[in-house]
Amino acid sequence: MQRLKSFIGLTLLGGITVVLPIAILMLLFQWLFDLITDFIQPLSDMLTSRADIADMMADVVVILIVLALCFTVGLLVKTSVGRWVHHWMDTGLAKFAPGYSTIRDIVVQFVGGNEEHSLLNGQVALVRLYGDTCDLQVTGIVTSKYDGGYTVFVPTAPVPTSGMVYHVPVKFVTLLPDVSVEQALRTVIACGAGSQPFLQEQERINRGESKPVESL
Numbered sequence: 001m002q003r004l005k006s007f008i009g010l011t012l013l014g015g016i017t018v019v020l021p022i023a024i025l026m027l028l029f030q031w032l033f034d035l036i037t038d039f040i041q042p043l044s045d046m047l048t049s050r051a052d053i054a055d056m057m058a059d060v061v062v063i064l065i066v067l068a069l070c071f072t073v074g075l076l077v078k079t080s081v082g083r084w085v086h087h088w089m090d091t092g093l094a095k096f097a098p099g100y101s102t103i104r105d106i107v108v109q110f111v112g113g114n115e116e117h118s119l120l121n122g123q124v125a126l127v128r129l130y131g132d133t134c135d136l137q138v139t140g141i142v143t144s145k146y147d148g149g150y151t152v153f154v155p156t157a158p159v160p161t162s163g164m165v166y167h168v169p170v171k172f173v174t175l176l177p178d179v180s181v182e183q184a185l186r187t188v189i190a191c192g193a194g195s196q197p198f199l200q201e202q203e204r205i206n207r208g209e210s211k212p213v214e215s216l
Contacts, residue, residue, distance in 0.1 A: 036063060124179040126202055127152050128172040139184055139198065140166070142175065149173075160188040176201050 037044070037059050044058040076082035093100045122141040130136055143165075144151035150173050155163040178201060187194045 040066065122153070122181055124176045124181060124184040124198075125150070125152065126174045126176065126198060127154065127166070127168055129154075129166060129168070131169075131172055139188065139195065140168075140173075141181055141184065142173070155185065155188045157188050157191045160185045174202050174205060176205075 040059065040062045043062045043065075048058045077086050090104070122143050125140050125142050126137045127140040128134070128137055138154050140152035140154045142150045143153050146167070149167055149169045152166050152168055152173065153163055154166060155161070176198060179198060184198075187198070
């Protein structure tokens, strides 16, 4: 009987681990689609009133138009005139809308629109926050470098978008060049599961070896 209960429990748990992420992803897409369709509803209504097309098709057409507009703006920003206009608008909005700068920095940080300031373009490291007084190490992402040290973002588990920022001397930071930010964030979401390759990579670096991490 105990084996049967264990079998049923493990099987049910295994099924939940497969079905639940898919269900959450579908709900997320549904929420995002509803948010976008509510935002573009006036344009969709205008399109359906002037053309004989279904509401769903009108939403799709408007979304494609918005994406095309974003792509066009991206192309314009790459030109010298576009950069000047963007800088002028950016400066003006930052002056008259104080919250704009914060929102812009958050979007740039996590979307990766600016390689210099994007979190995804940082470098993974193991950081000794307490220096020589303690062997404790944390997973961090180097976001900036200054004379004699690094600025490191240490995400909190299981939500990697929150965390703390530390300024740490170089000698207390071990860079892991063969570990990507995405791999590090996966271990944070998993509450540390899968971190063993990080320590193996650190040992290889300490031994002067350059063998990359094969699997994370």
